[in-house]
Amino acid sequence: MPILGADMTAGTLVAWRKHPGDRVQRGDIVAEVETEKGLIEIEIFVNGIIEKLLIEPGTTVPVGTALATIREEGVAVPVAAPPAAAIPTGGPTALAPAMPVPAAEMARRRISPAARKLAAELRVDVATVRGTGAAGAITREDIERTAAAPAGTDRWARLRQTIAAAMTRSKREIPHYYVGTTIEMHAAMTWLAQQNSQRPISERLLHSVLLIKAVALALREIPELNAVWANGQAAPSQAVHVGVAISLRQGGLVAPALHDVDRQTLSELMRNLRDLVQRVRAGSLRSSELTDPTITVTNIGEQGVETVFGIIYPPQVAIVGFGKVVERPWSVGGQIVPRPVLTATLSADHRVTDGHRGARFLAAVDRLLQEPSRL
Amino acid sequence: MTQEEIRATVLRLLGDIAPEADLTQLKPDVGIRDQLDIDSMDFLNFVIALHETLHVEIPETDYPKMATLNGCVNYLAALLEAPRT
Numbered sequence: 492m493p494i495l496g497a498d499m500t501a502g503t504l505v506a507w508r509k510h511p512g513d514r515v516q517r518g519d520i521v522a523e524v525e526t527e528k529g530l531i532e533i534e535i536f537v538n539g540i541i542e543k544l545l546i547e548p549g550t551t552v553p554v555g556t557a558l559a560t561i562r563e564e565g566v567a568v569p570v571a572a573p574p575a576a577a578i579p580t581g582g583p584t585a586l587a588p589a590m591p592v593p594a595a596e597m598a599r600r601r602i603s604p605a606a607r608k609l610a611a612e613l614r615v616d617v618a619t620v621r622g623t624g625a626a627g628a629i630t631r632e633d634i635e636r637t638a639a640a641p642a643g644t645d646r647w648a649r650l651r652q653t654i655a656a657a658m659t660r661s662k663r664e665i666p667h668y669y670v671g672t673t674i675e676m677h678a679a680m681t682w683l684a685q686q687n688s689q690r691p692i693s694e695r696l697l698h699s700v701l702l703i704k705a706v707a708l709a710l711r712e713i714p715e716l717n718a719v720w721a722n723g724q725a726a727p728s729q730a731v732h733v734g735v736a737i738s739l740r741q742g743g744l745v746a747p748a749l750h751d752v753d754r755q756t757l758s759e760l761m762r763n764l765r766d767l768v769q770r771v772r773a774g775s776l777r778s779s780e781l782t783d784p785t786i787t788v789t790n791i792g793e794q795g796v797e798t799v800f801g802i803i804y805p806p807q808v809a810i811v812g813f814g815k816v817v818e819r820p821w822s823v824g825g826q827i828v829p830r831p832v833l834t835a836t837l838s839a840d841h842r843v844t845d846g847h848r849g850a851r852f853l854a855a856v857d858r859l860l861q862e863p864s865r866l
Numbered sequence: 867m868t869q870e871e872i873r874a875t876v877l878r879l880l881g882d883i884a885p886e887a888d889l890t891q892l893k894p895d896v897g898i899r900d901q902l903d904i905d906s907m908d909f910l911n912f913v914i915a916l917h918e919t920l921h922v923e924i925p926e927t928d929y930p931k932m933a934t935l936n937g938c939v940n941y942l943a944a945l946l947e948a949p950r951t
Contacts, residue, residue: 692917695910
C-alpha cells in the first residue's frame with residue numbers, strides 16, 4: 492500500500508486492474524485504492540509480470556503492506572509496497588524508504604502502548620486511525636476520536652481529519668516564514684484577454700495557468716524551494732511538480748501534482764489543469780499525482796480574499812499563495828492609473844531557505860508575469 | 867428554441883457542474899457563481915458545455931452578461947436569434 496501523502500496511514504484496496512500472469516510496464520495502472528482523497532489509481536513502477544495478488548479487494552491495510560508480487564528479471568519482488576513517491580521519476584528520491592517497511596513494524600513505530608491497549612479495548616482497528624502525535628504517531632486521543640466517530644463516517648469527515656493531521660504536523664514541525672508582494676497584472680491580463688479572444692472556447696486560458704507557470708520558472712532561479720524535507724535535510728528536486736490546491740465541492744481540498752510544469756506550454760498546462768480538476772472532483776486521481784508535488788500553489792482569490800498565507804504541506808518546503816486580482820491605483824511613469832494587481836505570498840521552511848531567498852523568488856515570479864508571452 | 871427550453875438547458879448544464887446544488891432554489895437575478903460556489907474553471911466548463919450543446923460562440927468579454935440565470939437565458943436567446951455568421 493503506497494503512501495499517498497505524508498498523512499496517510501492506511502488504504503482500502505478496491506479493485507485489481509491486473510491479474511497474475513499479466514505483463515506490466517512502469518506507469519501502468521494495476522489497482523484502485525480508496526483513501527480519504529478519493530479513488531486513487533495505483534501506478535506500477537517496474538517492468539515485469541504480475542506473479543501473485545496478496546490482498547483481496549475490500550481489505551484495508553496499513554501503508555507499506557505488500558499488495559502483490561511481480562517477477563522482474565527473473566526475481567519475484569513485492570510491489571506496490573514501496574511508496575509510489577520512491578519512484579525516481581525525476582523527483583526527489585528521499586521521499587520514501589527504498590525498501591518496504593513491514594506493516595507490523597510500521598504499526599509498532601506509530602502507536603504508543605497505551606494507545607494500542609485502548610484500541611484493543613474499544614475494538615478500533617489501528618490501521619484505520621490517523622495519527623496526530625509526533626511524526627504521525629497514533630495517540631490515545633486519536634483512538635478515542637475514532638471510536639467515538641459514528642459508523643460509516645463519510646469520506647468528507649475523514650478528509651477533514653486528514654487535512655487536520657497534515658496541517659497540525661506542518662505547524663508543529665516546520666518553522667514557517669512568510670513574505671509577500673503585490674504584483675501588477677496589467678501585462679498578464681491584457682495578454683490573456685487578447686489570447687482568449689483568438690482561441691476556440693475549449694482552449695481558453697485561465698490566469699491561474701500563468702501564475703502556476705511563473706512559479707515553476709521562478710523555481711529554476713531559486714531551486715532550493717523546490718524540494719522535500721527528508722531524513723533531517725532538504726532534498727532538492729530536479730523536476731518541478733507543482734501541487735495545485737483544488738477545493739472539493741463537498742468541502743475540503745486536495746493538492747495533486749501537475750508534472751514537469753516548467754516544461755509545459757500554457758496550452759498544455761491548461762488542458763492538464765482542466766483534466767486534473769475534473770478528476771479531483773470526480774474522486775479519481777493517480778497515485779503519482781498525490782506523491783510527487785515538490786511545491787504547492789494555492790489560489791483562492793476567487794473567493795474574494797486578497798491575501799492567503801499558506802501552510803506548507805509536508806514534506807514539501809514551500810507553498811505559494813495568490814489572492815484576488817483587484818483594480819488599484821498604481822503609479823506608472825509618475826501618473827496614478829488604475830491597474831489590476833494581485834498579492835502573492837510565499838510560506839517557506841526556514842530550515843531550508845531564509846527570507847532573502849524567498850523575496851528573490853517572489854521578485855522572479857513578478858518579473859516573469861510582466862512578460863506573459865514568454866511563459 | 868424558446869426561452870423556457872434555453873432555461874432548461876442552462877439549468878441542466880449547471881447541474882452537471884454543481885451536481886449537489888438544488889437548482890430549484892436558484893434565484894434568477896442573483897449571481898450564479900456565488901449561489902452555486904463555482905469558480906472560473908467551473909464557469910469555463912459551463913461555457914464550453916453551452917458551446918457544444920447550443921453551438922454558440924461566447925466571447926470571454928460577454929461573460930458578465932451571463933452572471934445571473936435570467937441574464938444568461940436572455941443573452942443566449944439573443945445569440946440564438948441572431949443570424950449566424
